[in-house]
Amino acid sequence: MKKLLLVLMLMPTVLMASDYQPAAGANGAQIYREACAACHGDDGMGKFGLFFDLSTSVMLADEMKKVIQQGGMMMPSFANINGKELDGLVAYIQSLGDVVAVKEK
Amino acid sequence: MLINKHEDPIGSALLDFYQTSEDTNIQVEMDIAEKDTLAPSYFFRSFDECPQLERVALQQASGKVLDVGAGAGSHSLYLQQNGMDVTAIDVSPHSVSVMQKRGLSKVKLADFFEFNEGAFDTLLFLMNGIGLVKTLDGFDAFFKKAKTLLAPNGQILLDSSDLIYMYEEDDGSYLIDLNDKYHGEVEFNLSYKKIKGAPFRWLYVSEELLIDAAQQSGFECEIIQHGPHYDYLAKLTVQASSPI
Numbered sequence: 213m214k215k216l217l218l219v220l221m222l223m224p225t226v227l228m229a230s231d232y233q234p235a236a237g238a239n240g241a242q243i244y245r246e247a248c249a250a251c252h253g254d255d256g257m258g259k260f261g262l263f264f265d266l267s268t269s270v271m272l273a274d275e276m277k278k279v280i281q282q283g284g285m286m287m288p289s290f291a292n293i294n295g296k297e298l299d300g301l302v303a304y305i306q307s308l309g310d311v312v313a314v315k316e317k
Numbered sequence: 318m319l320i321n322k323h324e325d326p327i328g329s330a331l332l333d334f335y336q337t338s339e340d341t342n343i344q345v346e347m348d349i350a351e352k353d354t355l356a357p358s359y360f361f362r363s364f365d366e367c368p369q370l371e372r373v374a375l376q377q378a379s380g381k382v383l384d385v386g387a388g389a390g391s392h393s394l395y396l397q398q399n400g401m402d403v404t405a406i407d408v409s410p411h412s413v414s415v416m417q418k419r420g421l422s423k424v425k426l427a428d429f430f431e432f433n434e435g436a437f438d439t440l441l442f443l444m445n446g447i448g449l450v451k452t453l454d455g456f457d458a459f460f461k462k463a464k465t466l467l468a469p470n471g472q473i474l475l476d477s478s479d480l481i482y483m484y485e486e487d488d489g490s491y492l493i494d495l496n497d498k499y500h501g502e503v504e505f506n507l508s509y510k511k512i513k514g515a516p517f518r519w520l521y522v523s524e525e526l527l528i529d530a531a532q533q534s535g536f537e538c539e540i541i542q543h544g545p546h547y548d549y550l551a552k553l554t555v556q557a558s559s560p561i
């Protein structure tokens with residue numbers, strides 16, 4: 213079965229394609245705070261605990277990169293995040309999951 | 318019908334969050350969708366945290382306002398803080414007590430279908446509040462009631478969405494059984510900690526069907542804004558020619 217959106221999109225003012233441009237050499241945490249935290253929350257658990265939870269994502273790095281660059285059903289695309297910055301960002305998101313996994317033990 | 322206060326999962330969660338900041342999720346089960354959760358904190362959103370459709374609705378609200386199914390009262394509170402005359406009603410006893418504690422001056426524990434204290438210039442139904450009609454057949458009674466509560470030239474503002482996306486196949490086609498109930502009629506089962514609510518039905522309606530239903534009851538329906546995900550904000554007014 214699919215998920216029904218219980219609440220409307222929180223940040224529809226963000227265009228479906230984002231022209232966000234990371235500073236050259238910005239690290240993953242920085243990019244995350246600037247471009248992602250508004251929807252996914254500071255710790256990746258999702259704002260208000262809703263459907264944006266990244267910390268439990270089972271995606272592989274390559275799949276994540278694709279989502280970030282191409283967007284999803286409601287997630288904007290970030291075509292300008294690529295190369296080193298994209299690698300750093302994905303590594304950062306994966307580290308969010310670890311923290312949660314440790315917490316749960 | 319009012320909710321029994323021992324079977325009020327949303328209200329209990331809102332009250333806990335208000336009193337202790339405890340944000341334990343409300344568990345949401347639906348017949349047509351995966352189970353999900355809803356954080357009580359979401360009901361306490363500020364104007365800036367509201368989805369855009371809700372912000373537009375709040376800006377369009379005018380005159381004397383009735384916020385129907387107000388929950389934690391966040392929309393009402395915003396309007397009251399902006400000097401508007403707003404009344405909030407809900408069938409959930411604990412939600413009503415949260416609204417009173419938050420400082421809303423006009424709060425009533427009441428069912429929309431049994432509420433008789435009019436008249437209002439704006440009826441607000443946010444967060445798919447129109448769901449309270451339960452099924453497409455419920456619109457008749459809804460519009461009858463709305464007419465008795467609306468002042469001349471009054472408006473209804475509501476947001477909803479077309480659940481057609483729940484039935485989209487990988488190839489982009491839709492798989493719908495036309496003999497089945499309308500695809501936006503959802504059966505909900507909510508619980509919070511050990512508190513289980515009575516199952517209830519809640520309607521999500523497409524723009525086309527809302528417009529049809531409105532016209533049949535003598536209402537004009539204008540879609541004032543589309544959201545990013547099959548969602549929309551509608552404004553309904555009594556048709557000029559229609560006798561009230």
Ligand SMILES: C[S@@+](CC[C@H](N)C(=O)[O-])C[C@H]1O[C@@H](n2cnc3c(N)ncnc32)[C@H](O)[C@@H]1O
Pocket residue numbers: 318327359360385386387388389390391406407408409412427428429430442443444445446449
């Ligand atoms: C999804 S919540 C929306 C809460 C609030 N409007 C918001 O946007 O945060 C729907 C609310 O409608 C209330 N409700 C359901 N049926 C109702 C009825 N017939 N009359 C009044 N309120 C009702 C529920 O108790 C619940 O608090």
